[in-house]
């Protein structure tokens with residue numbers, strides 16, 4: 244008799260995750276999972292700990308307690324590098340490189356989907372014609388779009404998006420939603436922080452509400 248195949252583990256599973264600064268709790272303990280094909284909307288007021296949580300998940304900060312598993316395995320640095328694409332508040336661009344050079348540089352660091360070329364990604368995010376513009380000459384919204392192009396080129400299945408709608412016009416908000424939809428359709432997953440439900444991708448969504456620690 245052959246064993247039934249077991250269900251795939253979630254892309255991300257956090258167990259008992261807790262973070263404190265100088266013994267002051269910021270969040271947790273938190274328990275949540277994100278499956279392929281769904282988004283986790285992380286909501287909370289200013290200072291509730293949304294950015295801190297994403298930075299812990301990305302491995303940029305160390306949790307005081309708890310575990311993070313990626314595809315059923317402990318989230319060590321190599322696995323994080325393969326599985327996670329992090330879009331933070333700051334665009335993380337090189338000011339004196341052009342848009343295309345920035346994409347080449349970032350893809351060199353983080354890898355790229357073989358099907359995606361940089362010029363195509365720039366066109367996808369509405370930056371056709373800006374290939375040779377230096378990052379420092381771009382507006383805040385254009386910089387965000389350039390970061391989105393990098394995200395679009397990433398081979399990582401798990402997107403951690405910190406306030407991805409910030410600095411974007413309405414068309415840019417729709418662009419983020421279309422990108423998240425397409426990513427989830429391809430079997431990816433996304434964690435998205437927002438202050439409220441004013442903008443959210445129209446996808447299968449779980450909600451995680453963070454409240455300021457008392």
Ligand SMILES: Nc1ncnc2c1ncn2[C@@H]1O[C@H](COP(=O)(O)OP(=O)(O)OP(=O)(O)O)[C@@H](O)[C@H]1O
Pocket residue numbers: 264269287288289290291292293294295296438
């Ligand atoms: N580098 C830091 N040093 C000390 N405290 C910090 C630091 N970064 C954040 N904090 C504190 O940690 C708490 C959580 O901050 P965090 O940035 O995670 O909140 P947030 O929910 O993302 O807020 P916002 O909606 O304003 O972006 C806040 O009380 C904040 O003051």
